[in-house]
Amino acid sequence: MAVFLELLVNGISVGAVYALIALGFVVIFKATEVVNFTHASLLLAGGYVIARLHPLVGFWAALAAGIAAAALVGALVEFLILRRAHVGSRGVLAIVTIGVDILLTTELTRQIGTEVLALGDPWGDRVLRLGPVTVAETRVVALAVAAALIAAFLLAFKFTGWGVAMRATAEDAETAALMGVRLGRVSLGAWAVAGALAAVAALFLCVFPTPGLDRGTTAAAMKAFPAAILGGLDSTTGALAGGLIVGVTETLISGYQSELAFLGRGIGDAAPFLVMIVILLLRPSGLFGTKEPVRV
Amino acid sequence: MSGDAGRPGAGGPEIESPETAVPEAAKPATPETEGLEIRGLEVRYGPVRALRGVDLTVPRGAVAAVLGANGAGKTTLLRAVSGTLRFHRGAITAGTITFGGARVDGAPAAEVVRRGVVQVPEGRRVFARMTVAENLRAGALAVPGRRAAAARERVLELFPVLAERAHQRAGLLSGGEQQMLAIGRALMAGPSLLLLDEPTLGLAPMMAARIADTVRRINAQGTSVLLVEQNAAMALALAERAYVLEVGELALSGPAAELAASDEVRRRYLGVGAPDTDRPVGTGLEERAERTRPARWTA
Numbered sequence: 173m174a175v176f177l178e179l180l181v182n183g184i185s186v187g188a189v190y191a192l193i194a195l196g197f198v199v200i201f202k203a204t205e206v207v208n209f210t211h212a213s214l215l216l217a218g219g220y221v222i223a224r225l226h227p228l229v230g231f232w233a234a235l236a237a238g239i240a241a242a243a244l245v246g247a248l249v250e251f252l253i254l255r256r257a258h259v260g261s262r263g264v265l266a267i268v269t270i271g272v273d274i275l276l277t278t279e280l281t282r283q284i285g286t287e288v289l290a291l292g293d294p295w296g297d298r299v300l301r302l303g304p305v306t307v308a309e310t311r312v313v314a315l316a317v318a319a320a321l322i323a324a325f326l327l328a329f330k331f332t333g334w335g336v337a338m339r340a341t342a343e344d345a346e347t348a349a350l351m352g353v354r355l356g357r358v359s360l361g362a363w364a365v366a367g368a369l370a371a372v373a374a375l376f377l378c379v380f381p382t383p384g385l386d387r388g389t390t391a392a393a394m395k396a397f398p399a400a401i402l403g404g405l406d407s408t409t410g411a412l413a414g415g416l417i418v419g420v421t422e423t424l425i426s427g428y429q430s431e432l433a434f435l436g437r438g439i440g441d442a443a444p445f446l447v448m449i450v451i452l453l454l455r456p457s458g459l460f461g462t463k464e465p466v467r468v
Numbered sequence: 469m470s471g472d473a474g475r476p477g478a479g480g481p482e483i484e485s486p487e488t489a490v491p492e493a494a495k496p497a498t499p500e501t502e503g504l505e506i507r508g509l510e511v512r513y514g515p516v517r518a519l520r521g522v523d524l525t526v527p528r529g530a531v532a533a534v535l536g537a538n539g540a541g542k543t544t545l546l547r548a549v550s551g552t553l554r555f556h557r558g559a560i561t562a563g564t565i566t567f568g569g570a571r572v573d574g575a576p577a578a579e580v581v582r583r584g585v586v587q588v589p590e591g592r593r594v595f596a597r598m599t600v601a602e603n604l605r606a607g608a609l610a611v612p613g614r615r616a617a618a619a620r621e622r623v624l625e626l627f628p629v630l631a632e633r634a635h636q637r638a639g640l641l642s643g644g645e646q647q648m649l650a651i652g653r654a655l656m657a658g659p660s661l662l663l664l665d666e667p668t669l670g671l672a673p674m675m676a677a678r679i680a681d682t683v684r685r686i687n688a689q690g691t692s693v694l695l696v697e698q699n700a701a702m703a704l705a706l707a708e709r710a711y712v713l714e715v716g717e718l719a720l721s722g723p724a725a726e727l728a729a730s731d732e733v734r735r736r737y738l739g740v741g742a743p744d745t746d747r748p749v750g751t752g753l754e755e756r757a758e759r760t761r762p763a764r765w766t767a
């Protein structure tokens with residue numbers, strides 16, 4: 173039972189981090205209808221800046237710089253590439269983002285080389301004991317921070333002018349423009365927010381028990397894709413649910429790996445994608461997604 | 469589709485040349501350049517020419533109506549003014565549009581809104597997944613909060629039903645309520661010129677009359693209106709001046725009262741007047757199928 177509870181807490185914590193990534197993904201999709209495959213490299217860029225800067229300026233300043241850098245890279249990708257790519261089809265734009273992702277990831281992994289970079293976080297490998305359950309402090313912090321960011325994001329989305337502009341644009345961009353919404357700013361803002369959230373996620377994907385940032389970090393980030401898709405690409409609630417489902421499934425299956433040996437090794441890594449496929453077969457628009465409304 | 473073949477000569481039943489002024493006694497004596505001025509407008513969607521040589525004026529404080537059959541280019545005209553042609557792969561290829569003395573052709577939609585020109589799109593296009601209150605808020609995104617609060621009061625006074633339904637999803641409103649919301653949302657930006665694209669389309673006569681009455685009230689509060697309508701009787705009753713578009717070109721223009729009295733307009737748009745052997749006389753309000761015929765009314 174203690175093992176199960178520990179795995180569950182860890183799973184929820186990892187899931188909350190995936191939810192942060194998925195949320196950015198969903199925000200970009202809502203604002204621009206582009207499926208953004210650049211997300212993993214935004215995350216890597218944020219993590220890389222934190223890793224390189226913390227020995228020089230300390231952890232918190234490095235974290236702030238990493239968040240700003242990832243937001244900036246996101247905004248630049250939007251401004252320099254997507255805004256200028258006058259291709260009609262959203263599918264082609266998605267492939268453009270794959271190209272940008274490969275470029276960025278190639279360069280960053282070249283910089284990282286074979287190193288494993290520590291992010292200099294203050295939590296180290298300390299653990300908290302709650303009765304029979306032992307959880308890493310990093311996991312508790314990740315859960316708290318992700319929950320706070322997600323709540324702040326959802327409140328802003330619901331109640332601020334920025335959120336109203338985002339939602340109006342997501343629903344009907346032309347009519348939003350008729351309300352005076354500057355669509356370029358909305359999409360720039362979406363990319364920047366997504367980048368910032370990805371940098372925070374990068375931190376928590378690279379701290380204990382993970383040894384640090386390395387070229388494998390993008391693979392971990394990739395698990396947020398099934399999270400976003402199974403929740404419904406255009407649903408913020410879906411991003412949350414999807415993140416949690418993926419995190420818990422992955423952690424439980426990896427934790428009970430020996431009992432599940434008949435499924436083969438590494439099933440924990442594949443599980444998120446299996447869950448995604450099953451859910452999409454049952455609900456093609458994801459758990460909370462709306463089918464694209466017919467526009468007249 | 470450019471409609472060159474079979475065009476009537478420029479000397480069609482022009483009731484009055486645009487230079488002869490509309491009686492403007494009731495209106496504030498402001499120079500025409502402060503209103504909307506469209507000169508020689510040509511619009512294309514790729515190879516398709518949708519408008520050619522259109523001249524149109526909405527003096528400050530006035531109501532002008534644009535009539536025309538389906539596909540005549542009425543919506544295109546409003547898109548050209550509001551800067552939304554680019555959403556339809558269209559562009560202004562000749563001519564100018566000025567508002568308040570400054571050029572607005574080529575300005576992005578968000579900029580045109582900030583100049584005080586706001587369009588209520590064809591088909592209402594409320595944000596169906598947002599509440600009524602959020603829709604109104606969206607309408608005020610381009611104006612500072614203090615002005616938004618004042619605009620909100622004005623809108624809710626004009627449409628009390630929107631206050632009752634404030635927290636309901638806009639997609640669940642009736643057609644008439646959605647039209648009120650669409651107009652109210654546009655008014656939130658405090659426009660000096662309101663562009664209305666077929667606001668009574670698909671509404672029951674009672675509701676259409678209410679919308680017409682609302683347009684009159686909005687104008688009485690000082691907002692100019694450019695009204696596109698298939699409901700010619702209503703539009704001519706509201707407007708001081710009217711324009712008739714035919715396959716992308718102006719076929720008629722003049723004081724609304726004179727157009728309403730003209731045999732051509734009465735027969736083709738109001739469904740009354742001289743008998744027409746060519747086609748049945750309809751109600752005048754539902755003549756869409758008839759009007760899409762290529763037949764010209766002048767030889």
Ligand SMILES: Nc1ncnc2c1ncn2[C@@H]1O[C@H](COP(=O)(O)OP(=O)(O)OP(=O)(O)O)[C@@H](O)[C@H]1O
Nearest residue numbers: 469513516518537538539540541542543544545556
């Ligand atoms: N996006 C577009 N691409 C190509 N042609 C278009 C486009 N939109 C409109 N058109 C063409 O431009 C012409 C004018 O269309 P418009 O929608 O302005 O007419 P309308 O007078 O508003 O008609 P309705 O009464 O049906 O609303 C039509 O011939 C139409 O087919």
Ligand SMILES: [Mg+2]
Nearest residue numbers: 542543544590
């Ligand atoms: Mg139209």
